[in-house]
Amino acid sequence: MKVEQISIFIENKSGRLAEVAGALGQAGINIRALSLADTSDFGILRLIVNDCEKAKQILKEKGFTVSKTEVVAIEVPDRPGGLSEILQALDSFGINVEYMYAFVERCGQNAVIIFRFDETEKAIECLVQEGFNVLQGERLYQM
Amino acid sequence: MYFNEEFETLPRQALEALQLKRLQGMLERVYANVPFYRETFAKQGISPADVKTLDDLRRFPFTLKQDMRDSYPYGLFASQMDDIVRIHASSGTTGKPTVVGYTRKDIATWSELMSRSFVAAGVHKGDIIHNAYGYGLFTGGLGAHYGAENLGASVIPMSGGNTKRQILIMKDFGSTVLTCTPSYSLYLAEAALEEGVDFKSLKLRVGIFGAEPWSESMRQEIEAKLNISAIDIYGLSEIMGPGVAIECQEAKCGLHIWEDHFIPEIINPDTGERLPEGEVGELVITTITKEGIPLLRYRTRDITSITYEPCRCGRTHARIARMSGRSDDMLIIRGVNVFPSQIESILMQIEGVEPHYLLIVDRKDNLDNLEVQVEVDELLFSDEVKHLQSIAATIEKRIKELLGISCKVRLVEPKTIMRSEGKAKRVIDNRAK
Known part of the structure; x- marks a missing residue:
């Protein structure tokens, strides 16, 4: 039920994002979702791609610091209140969200929200129990 | 103007005779009281009695900062702790500081050399000395303080930091002399500007700056911005503290090193060979009057050159050039x-x-x-x-x-x-x- 995400350390200097995207593009790797957390000095680029291992290897060869993180993807109906229901459920179980980001599926029916929790297993258990649609990694990579 | 005219203008021959006598005494003292020196002398097969001329000094081994560290804290002291009245320390590379101890006589010598330095810089009794060197384990604050009192000037023990207050006091107390690091003097000047205080309206006349390397162009900037005469001072805690050497206001060309208390040498830092007058190398200092922790051929790691040419101020003591760098990686x-x-x-x-x-x-x-x-x-x-x-x-x-x-x-x-x-x-x- 977990999804593999790669995180890349990026200094705040021009051209670095383009280099990541370029390297992945050349290797035929497709980016499914991304988010960028930034501070005044550096940023962390988080990506979900169709081939996590290969992407990691290519970026490491290019000299980037890369790590793999497990996140959880949840499908939410693309309507007002969709996100709120999930967050309330998580809150009631006392689960902390480290960070999250969202994207809308290509067909436009649903949104997918990527969560990073401090307790991944417990979060999945609670979300499944509450009837949310937790996506398999495979589905997301091929989406 | 001199603080101690007799010694500051001692003819070279008499100065060197005094150095030899004091060096012999110093070697006897460390041989008798410091196991480290007794052992290194034995290893080299030399004894204090071998020193017949000043040139014989070059046969003796160097003392390194590492040697002070190895004998932490008091191993190189040549006096009983009963006779040590002050302890200072500077930060070391491994977290352990380098420790130095002073007897009552050492403090008196330090005060005298600092007083001589003040006078060489154009300071006199009646001046109000704003001492912004840090007080504490660092030798800067107390070193300048004792020299100022010994001279009979009024000293304001400001220490570092709290810039606004420094400016207020400098203005209201009528400070005529400033002692601090050269970069802090420029910082003060800018802060004063923001406070609406014009340095040109202050009574400040002389600045004595040390504890970090600075340049001739920085001197010009300081003199223009603070409207003062800026003097370079040199010292290090291992040898004494501030006041080992200072520029005279007359020439502002090289720092007189007080040779009746220290013997300077310039060496090639790679080979240890002594270099001739005028050549640039590492400064090595032997303390010849210190009691607490006398050091033989201490490698300062500071890069400079030396000249024995007479100076127009009349002092006969050699001059070392502005420090141009370090022979190690210290910042x-x-x-x-x-x-x-x-x-x-x-x-x-x-x-x-x-x-x-x-x-x-x-x-x-x-x-x-x-x-x-x-x-x-x-x-x-x-x-x-x-x-x-x-x-x-x-x-x-x-x-x-x-x-x-x-x-x-x-x-x-x-x-x-x-x-x-x-x-x-x-x-x-x-x-x-």
Whole structure:
């Protein structure tokens, strides 16, 4: 039920994002979702791609610091209140969200929200129990 | 004007005779009282009695900072602790400081040499000395303080920091002399401007600046901005503290080193060979009157040259040139001695790995700024911003605690820090020379 995400350390200097995207593009790797957390000095680029291992290897060869993180993807109906229901459920179980980001599926029916929790297993258990649609990694990579 | 005309203008021949007599006495004393020296003399097969001329000094071994560290804290003291009335220390490379002790006579000598230095700089009884050197284990504050009192001037024991208050007191108390690091004097000038205080309206006349290297162009800037005469002073705690050497106001060309108490030599730092007059090398000093911790041929690691040419001020003591650098990698940041290895060991303690790091020193608004760049490798990397930020903050905090200087830690991508063959380049010093 977990999804593999790669995180890349990026200094705040021009051209670095383009280099990541370029390297992945050349290797035929497709980016499914991304988010960028930034501070005044550096940023962390988080990506979900169709081939996590290969992407990691290519970026490491290019000299980037890369790590793999497990996140959880949840499908939410693309309507007002969709996100709120999930967050309330998580809150009631006392689960902390480290960070999250969202994207809308290509067909436009649903949104997918990527969560990073401090307790991944417990979060999945609670979300499944509450009837949310937790996506398999495979589905997301091929989406 | 002299503080001690007889000794400051002693003819060379008499000065050298006095040096020889004092050197012989000093060697006897350390041979009798310091096991370290007794052992090294034995190893080299020499004894104090072998010294018949000043030139014989070159047969004796050097004393290194490492030797002081190895005998931490009191191993090189030549006096009983009963006779030590003051202890100072400077930061060391391994976290342990270098310790020096002074007898009552040592304090008197230091006060006298500091008084001589004040007079050489154009300071006299009746002056109000605003002493902004740090008071404490650092020798700057108390060294200048005792010299000022001994001279009979009025000393304001300001110590460092609290710039607004410094300006207020300088203005209201009518300070005529300022003692601090050269970079802090410029910082004061700018801060004064912001407070609406014009240095030209102050009574300040002379500034005595030391504890960090500075340049001739910086002197011109200070003299223009503060409307004073700026004098370079040299000293180091191992030898005594401030007042080992000073420029005279008449020539402002080289620093007179008080040769009736110290014997200077210039050596090639790589071979240890003594260099002739005028050649640039490492300054080595032998203390010939010190009782607490006399040092034989102490390698200061400061790079300079020496001249014995007569000076127009009338002092007969040799002059050393402005310090032009170090023969080791020590940095002086806001007057604090910093070795890259100290920062390396802090990083290693935090991360448990040998990190790639680079120290970048700049001077912004006349204050030294230290940036520590640390490469983020996979062991250090976290997917979460707050973890990375807390690592940077922890390093900053540890450096502040251990070295007493604030710095900015910047996390950088791997391999962004230049690698060179053999020795890694750990320091970029952008401060104008």
